[in-house]
Amino acid sequence: MCYQRPLAAENFRQFIKELEDEHDLIKITEEVDPHLELAAIVRKVYENEEKAPLFENVKRRMSNGLFRVLGAPVGLSRIPGQRLCRIAKSLGLASSATGQDIIHKINEAKKCDPIPPIDVPSGPVKEYKIFGDEIDLTSLPVPLLHADDGGKFIQTFGMYIVQTPDKRWVNWSITRGMVNDKRSLVGPIIPKQDIGVISQMWKERNEDMPFALCFGVPPAAIMVGGMPIPKWTNEAGFIGALTGKPVEVVKCETNDIRVPAHAEIVLEGVVLTSEDAKATEGPMAEYHGMIFPGQSKKCPIFKVNAITFRENPVLPICVAGRAAEENHTVWGIMQAAEVLNICQNAGLPIQMVWCPFESHCLWFVAQVDRQKLRVMNTNIADFSTRLGHVVFGSKPGWYIPKILLVGEDVDPTNLRDVIWAESTRCQPGKNEFLFDEYGNIPLIPYVGYGIKPEHKGNHQKVVRCCMLPCEFFDESLPWKEGSFRGSYPIDLQEEVNRKWETYGFSH
Ligand SMILES: Cc1cc2nc3c(=O)[nH]c(=O)nc-3n(C[C@H](O)[C@H](O)[C@H](O)COP(=O)(O)O)c2cc1C
Ligand SMILES: [Mn+2]
Incomplete structure (x- = not known):
C-alpha cells in the first residue's frame, strides 16, 4: 500500500510543516507582546518578504493553549525562484510555480465538477470545547494590529460559514471581525457580499443568523474564501475540485453548520438581527495601505456561544496594509482568476489576468490572445x-476600478513589463475609456475621500489599453524590443549566459 501524505493545500498543519522544511517559516519562542509588537514584526516581514513568523510564546497566552499566532501566512517569499511559494502551496502547486501556473490551476478547477464536502463524526477541532459564560474573548491575547485601529481584530484570516435558512446555499468567505466584549465580535457585513445577501434572508424572517468562524482551515479553503465566485455556489465544492478531494467537515456544537474537521479554532454563534444590536467597529488600516483614524462605524454583532479548538492551536492573521499581504496575494489573485474566467465565458480573447501586488487590488492587467483578437476584426475603442x-x-467588478489591457509581449505578473507597456503604448485620451455606470467599493481612498462626482453614483472606472492599433490587425509587429531577449540572436544569448561567470559575474 502506498501511503499518501496529506498535501499542504488540504491541511493547515502540513502547510506549516512544509514551510518550515523549506526554510520559509521561523518559529519565534521569544515572548512577544500582542500589543503592537507582534503586528509590527509581521508588517516588517511582509515588507521584506521574510519568512512567515510562527509566534509560540505570545504574552498572556491562556493556560488552555489559546493561542499561537502565524503571521504572513500567504506573504511573499525571499527564497530565490519561489517568491509565490505560499500561494502555490495553498493551491497544491510546487513552490516554484509562476503566476501563470497559479491562475491556470484555479481556472482549470473551475471547469471541473464540484466535489462537495463529506461529514465525519469528529476531528481535531473538537479536542477542546468551551461554552457560554466560560467564554471571555477579552482575556485572549488578541493582537492590536496598527496603532490607530479602533480595536483588536481577532478575525483577519479566518473563514466565516453561513447558510441560507433553507440550507441550500452554504457560503465560506473572509470578512474581518473585532473583539466587542467577552461574548461577541463586531464586524462589517457588506450587503453586496454573499454573507450580506444571506444575512438579509435571516433578517426577513426576523431570526438571528447562525455562523461559524473557522481559523486554520485547509489553505485551499481560505484562498477560495477570498474569491468572488457566483452567488448560490458553495465554495466548499469548488475547493474539493481544486484539491481533488472533499473537505472533511464536522457538525458544530450549537448549530448545524459543518466546519472543517482539522480547523485550529472555531467560534460558533449567531449574528444578531435586531437593528438596535449594533456596536462600534474600526477603523482598521486596510488593503489599500491607508487608515483614516477615528472613522469608526456601527456594525452587526456576532454573539459567540461556543469555542472549539485543537491542541496547541494556531491563529493565522493578516496585518493589512502596504503590499504584499493576504488581501493582495489571496483576494487579488483569486479575483484575477475569476475575471479571466468571466472574460473567457463572455467569449473575449483574454489569456491571462493578474493583479499586481503593488496596485493594492486596484489594477487588473488583462493580456490578450493576439491570434484570436485579430480574427475578431475589432479595434482599440470597441474592444476596450x-x-x-x-x-x-460582473460580481468582482464592483471592487475593480482600473483595467490595463496588454499585448502578448507583456507579462502581466512582471510589474516592469506592465509599466513599460502603459508608458509606451497607452495614448492619453485615445486609449483610455471611462465608465460611469458602475459603482465602486467606497473603501477606495479616492472614492471615499476624493473629489465627489457631479452625479451621485457616477463613480468612474477606466480601461487603459496599453496596446498599439497595429496589434489588433498585423500578423507580425513592426517593432522589436530593445533588450537582452529582444535584440540579440538566441545562440548569442545562450553563449553569454553560459560564459556569464567566466566574464566575472556571479549568477
Ligand atoms: C485577508 C482578506 C481580508 C478580507 N477582508 C474583507 C472584509 O473585511 N470585508 C469584506 O467584505 N471582504 C473582505 N475580503 C474579501 C472577501 O473575502 C471576498 O470579496 C470574497 O469574495 C467574499 O466572499 P463571497 O464572494 O462569498 O461574498 C477579504 C479578503 C481577504 C483575502
Ligand atoms: Mn460566496
Whole structure:
C-alpha cells in the first residue's frame, strides 16, 4: 500500500510543516507582546518578504493553549525562484510555480465538477470545547494590529460559514471581525457580499443568523474564501475540485453548520438581527495601505456561544496594509482568476489576468490572445469598451476600478513589463475609456475621500489599453524590443549566459 501524505493545500498543519522544511517559516519562542509588537514584526516581514513568523510564546497566552499566532501566512517569499511559494502551496502547486501556473490551476478547477464536502463524526477541532459564560474573548491575547485601529481584530484570516435558512446555499468567505466584549465580535457585513445577501434572508424572517468562524482551515479553503465566485455556489465544492478531494467537515456544537474537521479554532454563534444590536467597529488600516483614524462605524454583532479548538492551536492573521499581504496575494489573485474566467465565458480573447501586488487590488492587467483578437476584426475603442462592460458589470467588478489591457509581449505578473507597456503604448485620451455606470467599493481612498462626482453614483472606472492599433490587425509587429531577449540572436544569448561567470559575474 502506498501511503499518501496529506498535501499542504488540504491541511493547515502540513502547510506549516512544509514551510518550515523549506526554510520559509521561523518559529519565534521569544515572548512577544500582542500589543503592537507582534503586528509590527509581521508588517516588517511582509515588507521584506521574510519568512512567515510562527509566534509560540505570545504574552498572556491562556493556560488552555489559546493561542499561537502565524503571521504572513500567504506573504511573499525571499527564497530565490519561489517568491509565490505560499500561494502555490495553498493551491497544491510546487513552490516554484509562476503566476501563470497559479491562475491556470484555479481556472482549470473551475471547469471541473464540484466535489462537495463529506461529514465525519469528529476531528481535531473538537479536542477542546468551551461554552457560554466560560467564554471571555477579552482575556485572549488578541493582537492590536496598527496603532490607530479602533480595536483588536481577532478575525483577519479566518473563514466565516453561513447558510441560507433553507440550507441550500452554504457560503465560506473572509470578512474581518473585532473583539466587542467577552461574548461577541463586531464586524462589517457588506450587503453586496454573499454573507450580506444571506444575512438579509435571516433578517426577513426576523431570526438571528447562525455562523461559524473557522481559523486554520485547509489553505485551499481560505484562498477560495477570498474569491468572488457566483452567488448560490458553495465554495466548499469548488475547493474539493481544486484539491481533488472533499473537505472533511464536522457538525458544530450549537448549530448545524459543518466546519472543517482539522480547523485550529472555531467560534460558533449567531449574528444578531435586531437593528438596535449594533456596536462600534474600526477603523482598521486596510488593503489599500491607508487608515483614516477615528472613522469608526456601527456594525452587526456576532454573539459567540461556543469555542472549539485543537491542541496547541494556531491563529493565522493578516496585518493589512502596504503590499504584499493576504488581501493582495489571496483576494487579488483569486479575483484575477475569476475575471479571466468571466472574460473567457463572455467569449473575449483574454489569456491571462493578474493583479499586481503593488496596485493594492486596484489594477487588473488583462493580456490578450493576439491570434484570436485579430480574427475578431475589432479595434482599440470597441474592444476596450466591451472588456470594460464585461468585467465592471460582473460580481468582482464592483471592487475593480482600473483595467490595463496588454499585448502578448507583456507579462502581466512582471510589474516592469506592465509599466513599460502603459508608458509606451497607452495614448492619453485615445486609449483610455471611462465608465460611469458602475459603482465602486467606497473603501477606495479616492472614492471615499476624493473629489465627489457631479452625479451621485457616477463613480468612474477606466480601461487603459496599453496596446498599439497595429496589434489588433498585423500578423507580425513592426517593432522589436530593445533588450537582452529582444535584440540579440538566441545562440548569442545562450553563449553569454553560459560564459556569464567566466566574464566575472556571479549568477
Ligand atoms: C485577508 C482578506 C481580508 C478580507 N477582508 C474583507 C472584509 O473585511 N470585508 C469584506 O467584505 N471582504 C473582505 N475580503 C474579501 C472577501 O473575502 C471576498 O470579496 C470574497 O469574495 C467574499 O466572499 P463571497 O464572494 O462569498 O461574498 C477579504 C479578503 C481577504 C483575502
Ligand atoms: Mn460566496
